[in-house]
Amino acid sequence: MTPQPPLFQSFFLAGFECSSHRNMSRRRLDMIAATRHDLLALEDYSQLSEHGIRTARDGLRWHLIETTPGQYDWSSLLPMLRAAEAVRTQVIWDLCHYGWPDDLDVFSPAFVDRFAAFAAAFARLHVEETGRPPFVCPVNEMSFVAFAGGDMARSSPHTRGRGMELKRNLVRAAIAATRAVRAAAPGARFACIDPLINIVPRHAGEEAAVRAHNASQWQAWDMVAGREAPELGGSEDMLDVIGVNYYWNNQWLHDSQPLSVFDSGRYRPFRDLLAEAAARYAPRPLFIAETSIEGSPRPTWLRYVTEETLAAAASGVPVHGVCLYPVISHHGWDDDRYCPNGLLELTPLHGRRQVHRPLAEELARLQGQAAKALMGERRAAMR
Template sequence: MFDSFFMAGFECSSHRRADGRRLDLLASSGHDRLAESDYRRIGDLGLRVARDGLRWHLIETAPGHYDWSSFLPMLRASHRNGVHVFWDLCHYGWPDDIDIWSPEFVERFGKFAAAAARLIREETGETPMVCPVNEISYWAWAGAEVGKMNPAAHGRAAELKRQLVRVALAAIEAVREIDPQARFLFAEPAIHVDGGSGPAEHQAEAENYRLSQFEAYDMLTGLAAPELGGTPGHLDLVGMNYYPDNQWYLHGSTIPLGHHAYQPFRAMLAEVFRRYGRPIVVSETGAEGTARPAWLHYVASEVEAAIAGGIPVEGICIYPVADCPGWEDERVRPLGLLSEPGPEGTREIYGPLADEMRRQEQDRAPADVARRRPRIPKELRIGP
């Protein structure tokens, strides 16, 4: 479906922490000023598809007035270097002058989404590809259940999830008014929660928690809360964000890879496809430090097994592709293919991860891929 199976994801969170401090990971990682060299570098590595983001709070300086100066250099750099980008329109952050709980938030975001799509098409001549709202499920939990980030509420996760679905649906409708062939990627955490050896009530609680990962997609498709306006046609590409700590015991520790309670990733991919029948993208995955190549080897192997079983997985996004500081401190996490910028603004390539990616690409030789990968039926396609 895309020009490369492996994708690059640039961390673009722009939320306020619970203490009120605004984060801007595009700036703190250096990507906003190094977009040209970053896109050239990932292109040289064979990554022709990426995830990147707009910073709504910098762009909409007043209601309905857009300053694109923070976005245009990145948009133009990606286009010049032949990298096709899914642009996150809202990655946890929004302008300070609007209330996220209000109906006006939904309307205003829809207009912003339309303006962004129009600009992308005018600048590049290409069909816009966007992720309307990043990680609705996680944002609802972190922002409105435990108050770790904006809007820093407690006990209102269900309410925020519904509001973010309204926002996403408004963005889809607005972007399709600009270009009916626009592509949409959603990125939701893929999790497994195990009840361990607890009583039946504990097991049921664990299963309910596990099933909660599907609530946002169920709302987007109208399977749940149909009054929000979701339909199956609102879901295009199903994104699954998957990391080493995405499986745990209810109220307990992380389940280690290889443990009998660890759910194979291929099974999680198959469950999502059975549930929604849409093409899948591993929209985020990665590990820290020396675990990076081994983790990619595991994820890619599981994806290949899923593909061999008839599951249309269209790509794996290494996320973040460039090292960046954490949300709570200034420590730069060694997470990606590209290091933090050096004194001259240059980044080094983490060789072991690049080598593993190349090995995986070699295993996916074109003739072999054509033989093993299923064709996506016409009814599962949106756009050309």
């Protein structure tokens, strides 16, 4: 069996928090500006390269780029795009990371049309600037947006009971954007990113509801692939790369607290969740698109996720990388508290981010472990 070529320039990726939605109090967030990544992009990418990270997730701020329908001001993006090129960092660009222009109704057909046109315009710009087609995530975490914004009114569009309606239109938009980008930039790659979860019932009476909730995690991917609701325009060729987001609290007791990784009776090993996703969407490549935890457990959590990922890879799961997301610690969306979850801390010192040394040291150790494991797998696959 010939191994798949690596998707990314480095096994470990970094993600810049680029949320731009309106929060619970309906205040517009701009996490790229809040972390000063827009001003420090060159330094940020350079600093990542010092830690062996040559691939990153970053984002477009659609609400800044298209303030007038059909007219695009790329001045908020070009410094970041050019900085990545200068440092030779590969970027997966999120086209819609929770936020959109205020004049758009996210439930409307106009949202789909405007988003597809915006995606195509970006694809053309990317080719002009780099000579290459882009790697994009059209709509980040469609399932989470549908839950948080469509059912719980915790973020844009602040509605309740409309989660499925919202998910369907976001899927329509993602599919339309994929087609538009492919037409504008043949050879583009696409990451479809959503959380992997595992909910455990507290008692037998919750089993049916929990089964349905766990099954819903596949819905956006299945819709893009045309396996569910084919009237949305999905087909198998629309689903390219599977990105899974996995945090310390992605497994929980139904309507209760997160499960501990040490709760062996109820907590499913992450390698098993990865294997399930891989089997469902074979032979597509996967990667862990987001993972982190706050505070001192940062190194321990990264070690757990990485070692589980490598164990999955050793069993044949086509997993291509682990993304430290967010790579820069930041202030919370709704309460402005400091969230110490990054490899790099928020406040620069003399133009450089301060490094969280325990995480940096663990990352360096895991990079060696990953390189050795992946080299052994490639040799075995070539025998």
